[in-house]
Amino acid sequence: xxxxxxxxxxxxxxxxxxxxxxxxxxxxxxxxxxxxxxxxxxxxxxxxxxxxxxxxxxxxxxxxxxxxxxxxxxxxxxxxxxxxxxxxxxxxxxxxxxxxxxxxxxxxxxxxxxxxxxxxxxxxxxxxxxxxxxxxxxxxxxxxxxxxxxxxxxxxxxxxxxxxxxxxxxxxxxxxxxxxxxxxxxxxxxxxxxxxxxxxxxxxxxxxxxxxxxxxxxxxxxxxxxxxxxxxxxxxxxxxxxxxxxxxxxxxxxxxxxxxxxxxxxxxxxxxxxxxxxxxxxxxxxxxxxxxxxxxxxxxxxxxxxxxxxxxxxxxxxxxxxxxxxxxxxxxxxxxxxxxxxxxxxxxxxxxxxxxxxxxxxxx
Amino acid sequence: xxxxxxxxxxxxxxxxxxxxxxxxxxxxxxxxxxxxxxxxxxxxxxxxxxxxxxxxxxxxxxxxxxxxxxxxxxxxxxxxxxxxxxxxxxxxxxxxxxxxxxxxxxxxxxxxxxxxxxxxxxxxxxxxxxxxxxxxxxxxxxxxxxxxxxxxxxxxxxxxxxxxxxxxxxxxxxxxxxxxxxxxxxxxxxxxxxxxxxxxxxxxxxxxxxxxxxxxxxxxxxxxxxxxxxxxxxxxxxxxxxxxxxxxxxxxxxxxxxxxxxxxxxxxxxxxxxxxx
Numbered sequence: 001x002x003x004x005x006x007x008x009x010x011x012x013x014x015x016x017x018x019x020x021x022x023x024x025x026x027x028x029x030x031x032x033x034x035x036x037x038x039x040x041x042x043x044x045x046x047x048x049x050x051x052x053x054x055x056x057x058x059x060x061x062x063x064x065x066x067x068x069x070x071x072x073x074x075x076x077x078x079x080x081x082x083x084x085x086x087x088x089x090x091x092x093x094x095x096x097x098x099x100x101x102x103x104x105x106x107x108x109x110x111x112x113x114x115x116x117x118x119x120x121x122x123x124x125x126x127x128x129x130x131x132x133x134x135x136x137x138x139x140x141x142x143x144x145x146x147x148x149x150x151x152x153x154x155x156x157x158x159x160x161x162x163x164x165x166x167x168x169x170x171x172x173x174x175x176x177x178x179x180x181x182x183x184x185x186x187x188x189x190x191x192x193x194x195x196x197x198x199x200x201x202x203x204x205x206x207x208x209x210x211x212x213x214x215x216x217x218x219x220x221x222x223x224x225x226x227x228x229x230x231x232x233x234x235x236x237x238x239x240x241x242x243x244x245x246x247x248x249x250x251x252x253x254x255x256x257x258x259x260x261x262x263x264x265x266x267x268x269x270x271x272x273x274x275x276x277x278x279x280x281x282x283x284x285x286x287x288x289x290x291x292x293x294x295x296x297x298x299x300x301x302x303x304x305x306x307x308x309x310x311x312x313x314x315x316x317x318x319x320x321x322x323x324x325x326x327x328x329x330x331x332x333x334x335x336x337x338x339x340x341x342x343x344x345x346x347x348x349x350x351x352x353x354x355x356x357x358x359x360x361x362x363x364x
Numbered sequence: 365x366x367x368x369x370x371x372x373x374x375x376x377x378x379x380x381x382x383x384x385x386x387x388x389x390x391x392x393x394x395x396x397x398x399x400x401x402x403x404x405x406x407x408x409x410x411x412x413x414x415x416x417x418x419x420x421x422x423x424x425x426x427x428x429x430x431x432x433x434x435x436x437x438x439x440x441x442x443x444x445x446x447x448x449x450x451x452x453x454x455x456x457x458x459x460x461x462x463x464x465x466x467x468x469x470x471x472x473x474x475x476x477x478x479x480x481x482x483x484x485x486x487x488x489x490x491x492x493x494x495x496x497x498x499x500x501x502x503x504x505x506x507x508x509x510x511x512x513x514x515x516x517x518x519x520x521x522x523x524x525x526x527x528x529x530x531x532x533x534x535x536x537x538x539x540x541x542x543x544x545x546x547x548x549x550x551x552x553x554x555x556x557x558x559x560x561x562x563x564x565x566x567x568x569x570x571x572x573x574x575x576x577x578x579x580x581x582x583x584x585x586x587x588x589x590x591x592x593x594x595x596x597x598x599x600x601x602x603x604x605x606x607x608x609x610x611x612x613x614x615x616x617x618x619x620x621x622x623x624x625x626x627x628x629x630x631x632x633x634x635x636x637x638x639x640x641x
Binding site: 027160167174176177178179226229 | 415419436442446451455458468469473474
């Protein structure tokens, strides 16, 4: 298999892993956790690196996961004091942990190549270069093996604990009452999110990880109101943005991470604008239709209650709509439906118009 | 039923947030088959009382028995309808899925709800006239429908005891009456209903028994003995004057002006008015 193809596969795997993870973060209103974890894992990575002196050791990922959990624990402790709430506590803790990581890296690791630049940007283009070997044979790129493992863990966890996760996220009180230990489950889940984050950001960089964890699930949230369906839509959007972003990167001859993140954002934007039901355009259309109906009804009400048989246009226009255009449109719809008849003296209502008015008022 | 145990027995329950006790040395027994209102000022620990029984907030001290057994052995026996404001109505779940959650307890770890759970849930939705809304997302329901959906969830749990935390907050008067009707039906089937309630004017219409709470239990028992103006004064920490219960609590204007009653949802002076806040 070619290097390009491997890189693409790794990008797609990373996107799927992040999009799946993110669904639960978005529905629990914990999106910022993704951003915080991607920074707070740094001290964990450094500690494991100092102990094992090996950048590829799986202990780095485990230690990073623990570092993430440490952050979650500190945040919860701070929140419990009631002095600082919600996102503020998160902001304080993750930036502090990240800074500690940076200081350690600057003090202790000057002699080794530990590229903090890589933590932000990732290096998808190079991810496929490092091989994973068993008994001297190169099986597949190291990053591929890592991402497949993480995907397996994630799918396994979600499949086994789907019911419990859902209940914990929606109604942790009932979950507690039933004895499902929501606090433990939440911690376990966030541990897995930490592991996912740290595995993914070595490949994709923290910005892309956050983009892929939030944009596809947020898009899916606009398109469905079912958790199970959300998982599929989110993954599909993750795959679409990673494949198209990858080729866009190739075509522009730039690193693919930027285009992938931008496309994930673009898909979200398009869904916000043009999505069915909740989309801006759909809402705008709905409101316009409702308003047009209102003006037609107002027109008929005014004509119906008029003492004279004909109401002059200039009086009617002032009574039923906000602009001249709206008035003329309402007039033309009513004319086409034969609800009104017109003459030089003005406008009058027909029997058909009266019937329609009575019907529509009854419906309302 | 002299031999049957009390629905809920609480002994020496103390709950604290940080170091501030919210409930102090509470002893309480709730008989089976009653409809009980839990009343007290804001911050008196009414919701905390329910949550402590359910094990949702940690107990500092005390024991809770449900139908004569420790709570851990009888945890499926209480169906809980949370405060509407504490529910995430945007959560991606349908009404049917919500009701199915009531079956999770008896399924235990790992087992998924199947055909049996689905038909049970649909039957529960029928019971509360919510079948037509089964596939709606929960946020698309009206206030009354939301309460009925949660009642269906408690019902499918087969719980003999129902806890409702302020079910009438921000629902209109008609809806409130409809929900009370449903609760009284459940009570007539032998269920025990415990409701955190705010509106003192409706106590005598709605409940058989009442528990007055303010950090501790001021009184608990049938309306006739526990719902007296003297005990209410004690509970609300001040005089609720001119409200002689027997001559009609409804006419007591004090209730609105009293600082602890600021969120009474229905004005006693305008009974027909609908609060659509």
